Amino acid sequence: MQKEEINRYLIEAKSHLVNELLPFWTSRMIDQKGGGYITHFDQYGKDTGEDEKSLIAQSRSLYTLSSAHRAGYGEGKLASLAGHGVDFMLHKMWDRKHGGFYWMMDRAGNVKIDQKILYGHSFAIYCLSEYTLATGDPRGLEYAEKTFDLIQKHCTDTRFGGYFEMFDRDWTLAGPGSKGGDRKTLDVHMHLMEAFTTLYECSGKEVHRRKLIEDIEILIHRMIHPEYKTGIPQFTADWRVAPQIKFDIVWGWDRYSGMGEKINPTDNTCYGHNAEFAWLLNHAIDILGMDHDHYLHLFASIFDHTIDHGIDTEFGGVFVEGPHSGGVYDKEKEFWQQAEVMIGLLDACLLFKNEKYWIAYKNVHHFVFRKVINRDAGEWYPLLTREGEPVWRHMGHSWKINYHTVRAMVQSVIRLKKLQDKQSFKL
Amino acid sequence: MQKEEINRYLIEAKSHLVNELLPFWTSRMIDQKGGGYITHFDQYGKDTGEDEKSLIAQSRSLYTLSSAHRAGYGEGKLASLAGHGVDFMLHKMWDRKHGGFYWMMDRAGNVKIDQKILYGHSFAIYCLSEYTLATGDPRGLEYAEKTFDLIQKHCTDTRFGGYFEMFDRDWTLAGPGSKGGDRKTLDVHMHLMEAFTTLYECSGKEVHRRKLIEDIEILIHRMIHPEYKTGIPQFTADWRVAPQIKFDIVWGWDRYSGMGEKINPTDNTCYGHNAEFAWLLNHAIDILGMDHDHYLHLFASIFDHTIDHGIDTEFGGVFVEGPHSGGVYDKEKEFWQQAEVMIGLLDACLLFKNEKYWIAYKNVHHFVFRKVINRDAGEWYPLLTREGEPVWRHMGHSWKINYHTVRAMVQSVIRLKKLQDKQSFKL
Numbered sequence: 042m043q044k045e046e047i048n049r050y051l052i053e054a055k056s057h058l059v060n061e062l063l064p065f066w067t068s069r070m071i072d073q074k075g076g077g078y079i080t081h082f083d084q085y086g087k088d089t090g091e092d093e094k095s096l097i098a099q100s101r102s103l104y105t106l107s108s109a110h111r112a113g114y115g116e117g118k119l120a121s122l123a124g125h126g127v128d129f130m131l132h133k134m135w136d137r138k139h140g141g142f143y144w145m146m147d148r149a150g151n152v153k154i155d156q157k158i159l160y161g162h163s164f165a166i167y168c169l170s171e172y173t174l175a176t177g178d179p180r181g182l183e184y185a186e187k188t189f190d191l192i193q194k195h196c197t198d199t200r201f202g203g204y205f206e207m208f209d210r211d212w213t214l215a216g217p218g219s220k221g222g223d224r225k226t227l228d229v230h231m232h233l234m235e236a237f238t239t240l241y242e243c244s245g246k247e248v249h250r251r252k253l254i255e256d257i258e259i260l261i262h263r264m265i266h267p268e269y270k271t272g273i274p275q276f277t278a279d280w281r282v283a284p285q286i287k288f289d290i291v292w293g294w295d296r297y298s299g300m301g302e303k304i305n306p307t308d309n310t311c312y313g314h315n316a317e318f319a320w321l322l323n324h325a326i327d328i329l330g331m332d333h334d335h336y337l338h339l340f341a342s343i344f345d346h347t348i349d350h351g352i353d354t355e356f357g358g359v360f361v362e363g364p365h366s367g368g369v370y371d372k373e374k375e376f377w378q379q380a381e382v383m384i385g386l387l388d389a390c391l392l393f394k395n396e397k398y399w400i401a402y403k404n405v406h407h408f409v410f411r412k413v414i415n416r417d418a419g420e421w422y423p424l425l426t427r428e429g430e431p432v433w434r435h436m437g438h439s440w441k442i443n444y445h446t447v448r449a450m451v452q453s454v455i456r457l458k459k460l461q462d463k464q465s466f467k468l
Numbered sequence: 469m470q471k472e473e474i475n476r477y478l479i480e481a482k483s484h485l486v487n488e489l490l491p492f493w494t495s496r497m498i499d500q501k502g503g504g505y506i507t508h509f510d511q512y513g514k515d516t517g518e519d520e521k522s523l524i525a526q527s528r529s530l531y532t533l534s535s536a537h538r539a540g541y542g543e544g545k546l547a548s549l550a551g552h553g554v555d556f557m558l559h560k561m562w563d564r565k566h567g568g569f570y571w572m573m574d575r576a577g578n579v580k581i582d583q584k585i586l587y588g589h590s591f592a593i594y595c596l597s598e599y600t601l602a603t604g605d606p607r608g609l610e611y612a613e614k615t616f617d618l619i620q621k622h623c624t625d626t627r628f629g630g631y632f633e634m635f636d637r638d639w640t641l642a643g644p645g646s647k648g649g650d651r652k653t654l655d656v657h658m659h660l661m662e663a664f665t666t667l668y669e670c671s672g673k674e675v676h677r678r679k680l681i682e683d684i685e686i687l688i689h690r691m692i693h694p695e696y697k698t699g700i701p702q703f704t705a706d707w708r709v710a711p712q713i714k715f716d717i718v719w720g721w722d723r724y725s726g727m728g729e730k731i732n733p734t735d736n737t738c739y740g741h742n743a744e745f746a747w748l749l750n751h752a753i754d755i756l757g758m759d760h761d762h763y764l765h766l767f768a769s770i771f772d773h774t775i776d777h778g779i780d781t782e783f784g785g786v787f788v789e790g791p792h793s794g795g796v797y798d799k800e801k802e803f804w805q806q807a808e809v810m811i812g813l814l815d816a817c818l819l820f821k822n823e824k825y826w827i828a829y830k831n832v833h834h835f836v837f838r839k840v841i842n843r844d845a846g847e848w849y850p851l852l853t854r855e856g857e858p859v860w861r862h863m864g865h866s867w868k869i870n871y872h873t874v875r876a877m878v879q880s881v882i883r884l885k886k887l888q889d890k891q892s893f894k895l
Contacts, residue, residue: 193621195675200682202629213674247640248622255627 077129313378504556740805
């Protein structure tokens, strides 16, 4: 029965992936005229015409197509669509003078914002490595390595460790404050872990392995709360907790007060990030061939905090954020947090074989399939009220694309199969 | 009278440089057969035939020739001899597969030790930048920048800041202990400051400036004693003071006990390094266009420690090393420490206009000119007893070359002229 129950979730996830998510994108994302991907769609899946191609949306789309191909979907079609996106990234978004990728282009491939933003470069490394792993085309790894080398040269803080994140086109470090040149964020250092994991998986090089391990050590020893193991969003260069402010260059719709600060700027943790950090770390440990046992206590702390404080047992789904010690500040529901918590909770089931994580997974799964997925289109609403009413309704944008949704289904299917395959598995 | 006194020292230094030091090297260093420089000479200036070309001796010789040319010596001849050394470094010592310079060659240009050692690469950056500044040949800066980029990629510790120092040929980090892969040294981080200063002087690039400033911050806030401002030789990766051990790859004849540790492995500071650090920092501040006032207290602490504990008022010259709080462990006299303290004390005279530094300078100057210089050859003995009797007598070796001696005279002449030019200058 347990096995049959898992099977129902597996079938639902796979069906959504194959019949809704992937077709939504493959049928409308290719820009034959301008190259690369069209990424702006309204709630009906209609192209909004917004004249933007962001590094985030292009690289995440390339990741989506490559990773789904590598996981066995699409019968080859996804690989060819991935190649279309690589061409645009390497021929249009790559800065031949200073190296690195521009932050924002128009659809025709002209530069709109030429700054070099580390957040975007972590996704460039991630998607280009995944593309070579998926297709064997060496161009992906070549440019992933070039990007890695540029980051090591320009972004590392050799004084305090870690990475600076915001630069001008020529990699001059940006100024302080809202320009972000004096901050270090959990978000970027977590996505570097994700990127370096796949880069190392692809290259097998010692330097990629070493910098991945160093980044993991930073995350564990600097960027999570010493007691609660919850993520802390922002730091000064010398690793003091910094008030969480809004940067001039944004990569999402995170909500701030009028002053550009969170209402609780120094005591704020995000459930989606915490679960994402845990499963990405678990994956990194796999790829590194290291011992999971050393990290079990950490994983238990993070997943317990997620289910104790982040799961809405009344209306279902995952809250946005709250204080480290527990409680919730923001009870709305963001699409990507549901996606990351689904993967994380399935990892928790596999690691700990404890029923409580399975119950929490089912909660989030149900909320996603009943409320978050826009059945008329096949993609997810980006933001909903606590009760599950859509607040924002667009399907695609520079900061809302297929990476979280498709990855959640690809990775959930892998994990649900593992759960199912364990004959002796009793939750 | 003060001015005339300074003039006597100036004339003596310049005469030694022009009539002894430079001719000693230019008349015998060019290897027409194997390329590059011959660097092994006995006390009579005779080639010992030792079949080694070390990265240290080749790069330091290139620095010597380039810097002396830039300072106005040699009537163009030194620039052409410098070009001869650049050819060997770029065509024979550069690893075309993995990048970077081999550690040790034979005279014919075959690799003897292929490891990548950061200490050597700091001198590569230093000499190649100085070569381009001196001659305008762009090859120097091109390879200095390539080396800088490799260091940023392979050597930075993104976890704790600073640089790892010992690598295999392919830049895999060396193991711990005597292999040195888990240590950070004052020596290397100080010479990186020296190298990045000249690289930035040559390139004017922001990234070179930024990494120079970060290295200076590490040196000031991590690597000198918080109370005495004296240099601490070795650290663990996470900046704990480490017992001073001998590494498998050596770049000098520093003396250790049978266990490969100093007799006082955790309370040991070197007068030559302290003064060298201070004047190199003073020079870096000049090149960066930063304010000296901020550092005056630091400089006073270092130079006062040097003259209070490092100067031998009985027999003259500079002791080797002692405890941070004062006193001396090793009363022998090493050639290079005399050289660096001479430059440092002249900086102290210019910064503080205090007679005590001038008295100390004269002490060291006299010791050098009466005891250390081997008048029969024109170069300096590498090691002497406290009283000034030579212990080692060779004039050149892989770890004893013209860099300290020629630089001391070039830099002393510049500083003695400045002292002399200050009409109103009263010590």
